[in-house]
Amino acid sequence: MLKLEECINQFIEQESLPKTYLDTALNWFTPLIEEISLHHNKAKRTVFIGVNGCQGSGKSTMSGLIQNILENVYEKSCLVLSLDDFYLKKSERQTLADDIHPLLSTRGVPGTHDTQLIASVLHSLKQGSPSLIPRFDKSIDDRSATTLHTKILEQIGVVIFEGWCWGVPSQANEQLSTPLNDLEKYSDQTGEWRNYVNRKLQNDYMPLYRYMDKWIFLKAPSFDSVYKWRCQQEHKLLQKVGNKAEIMSDREIAEFIQYYQRLTEHSLCTLEFISDWIFELDNERTITKSAHNAK
Known part of the structure; x- marks a missing residue:
């Protein structure tokens, strides 16, 4: 067993x-x-902790820290799951794009994850049954081979499930009528895409939230922070790989994050009232204050 500061x-x-x-x-x-x-x-029994934070907010780092301390200081088994690993296969998203709306070929929003697989994994973990945790390879925009998936054979003490839209409630239908960015204005003129995303969120994602015992929310100052933080990530990646072809330009980032804008802004208005722990961030991702909603 490690001492706390040594572990950190x-x-x-x-x-x-x-x-x-x-x-x-x-x-x-x-x-x-x-x-x-x-x-x-x-x-x-197995305890489930849901974590929400926009892109670049530090949710993966915080989840890793929690896992590290629980395992090495408190001597509890802990598993971190990421919503990103449950994306539908590329071929499945292409089918959605062909049958429902072209924007659904791009991973990210509700409707582009395998919620049946999420439900199966959460159920198995809750029961202490053997589980196979998928892995998604973003470099090929597809699910990794089954041989690369993680086998869980024992009962886990704490399961942390993190994701940018995990825990977000659906919107009222009237909130969907007006497009809020160029992507919605020009590529979703009828609102079919955003209405589909909202229906999937309500029908397929929200029922899964009941597995979570507690919720943590990393609250960004605004959606503008997402753009800044994503640019920082890409610039850092450029220094690491040294190949401009492998990263997005600032303009490409601005276009890409429009897929996430609606639900990110919705989360900033709603999650602080329904989460158990809220950590407010400034533009430099420094925590400025926290709140604990006792339930």
Whole structure:
């Protein structure tokens, strides 16, 4: 068993994070992790934690930290699931694009994930049955071969499920009538795409939220932050790979994130009222304050 600070410092080194992340972890996240541990002790079963945050908000890093501390300090088994790994296969999304709307070939929004597979995995984990966790390879825009999937054979103590639209409620129909960006204005003139996405969210995703015991929300200052953070990610990637062909330009990012705008803005208006823990971020992704909604 590791001591808390030792565990965090190892995680910082492993993830190449700034040393200031130690203070972030100690001040903001360790009280949360202690509460998750206590909740698991009391529940005496697998506990599910849902995590929502827009692109680039740090949800994957935070989830990894929680897993690291639970396993190495509290000696609890922990599994992190990402909504991104449950995307439909490329061929399946192309079928949706052909049959329903061309925009559905692009992964991201509700309707482009295999919700039946999500339900099956969550059910197996809840029962403590053997589970096969899929992996999605973004470099080929398709699901990885089954041989690369992760086999879970034992009962897991804490399951963390993170995703950019995970936990977001559907919108009222009247909210869908007016397009809010150029993508919706010119590529979804009839509103068929956004109405389909909303129906899938309501009918296929929201019923899965009942598996979650607690919710964590990383709240960005605004949707503008998504553009800034995605640009930073791509610039960092360019320094790493040194090949412009492998990254998106700032203009391409601006176009790409329009797919996510509607539900990201909806989450910023709704999730702080229904989540258990809320961490508010500034434009530099620094946590400025937190709230805990006792339920």
